[in-house]
Amino acid sequence: SAVISQKPSRDICQRGTSLTIQCQVDSQVTMMFWYRQQPGQSLTLIATANQGSEATYESGFVIDKFPISRPNLTFSTLTVSNMSPEDSSIYLCSAAVEGSGEQYFGPGTRLTVT
Amino acid sequence: KQEVTQIPAALSVPEGENLVLNCSFTDSAIYNLQWFRQDPGKGLTSLLLIQSSQREQTSGRLNASLDKSSGRSTLYIAASQPGDSATYLCAVNTGGFKTIFGAGTRLFVKA
Numbered sequence: 001s002a003v004i005s006q007k008p009s010r011d012i013c014q015r016g017t018s019l020t021i022q023c024q025v026d027s028q029v030t031m032m033f034w035y036r037q038q039p040g041q042s043l044t045l046i047a048t049a050n051q052g053s054e055a056t057y058e059s060g061f062v063i064d065k066f067p068i069s070r071p072n073l074t075f076s077t078l079t080v081s082n083m084s085p086e087d088s089s090i091y092l093c094s095a096a097v098e099g100s101g102e103q104y105f106g107p108g109t110r111l112t113v114t
Numbered sequence: 115k116q117e118v119t120q121i122p123a124a125l126s127v128p129e130g131e132n133l134v135l136n137c138s139f140t141d142s143a144i145y146n147l148q149w150f151r152q153d154p155g156k157g158l159t160s161l162l163l164i165q166s167s168q169r170e171q172t173s174g175r176l177n178a179s180l181d182k183s184s185g186r187s188t189l190y191i192a193a194s195q196p197g198d199s200a201t202y203l204c205a206v207n208t209g210g211f212k213t214i215f216g217a218g219t220r221l222f223v224k225a
Contacts, residue, residue, distance in 0.1 A: 006157075042218055043205075043215045045213065101163070101207055105158035105159075
């Protein structure tokens, strides 16, 4: 299994600013992902964080808005850039180990943009 | 395109009742299916993982079944408790960790 921590747990930000969310996994994992959960909705995959290379973004999400880094096997960051109130969501980091295919999730970062 | 549907959207039951949550998916070509629990404002806790070759998995009072051919999974909760109150999410992995989530079932267990 994997234990995932995220920082910050929550934040209130002004429109037009950026926030970087950190994700730390307690063991080396193959895959890391970033999800968004808008109020009252289920999870939507933003991107797969690839170690040492550019992230793979899902349809509707772009690197300029959601730049992602993954410098090593256990750490990743997601930046929400030029924020607007529509970006108010819970952002969740996820990790998986190839083989079992089981996914683990962090506690999430609750972002409110005013 | 894979779609995952969960029924019911919300459920309220008295404590002690056995209950079933349903998940259906449109494409039977899945790698695995995972059930999660989410408490309000929190992250997801993995409950059960069923590989595509398996029919069911059990953990304590929870039992999850998988019928790939019909595109269905059920999560059975025995002897429900107020602490079971949460949103339960079904997630289908279509391979390469392309995971599609259902909208969830909000469960409330009354003491």
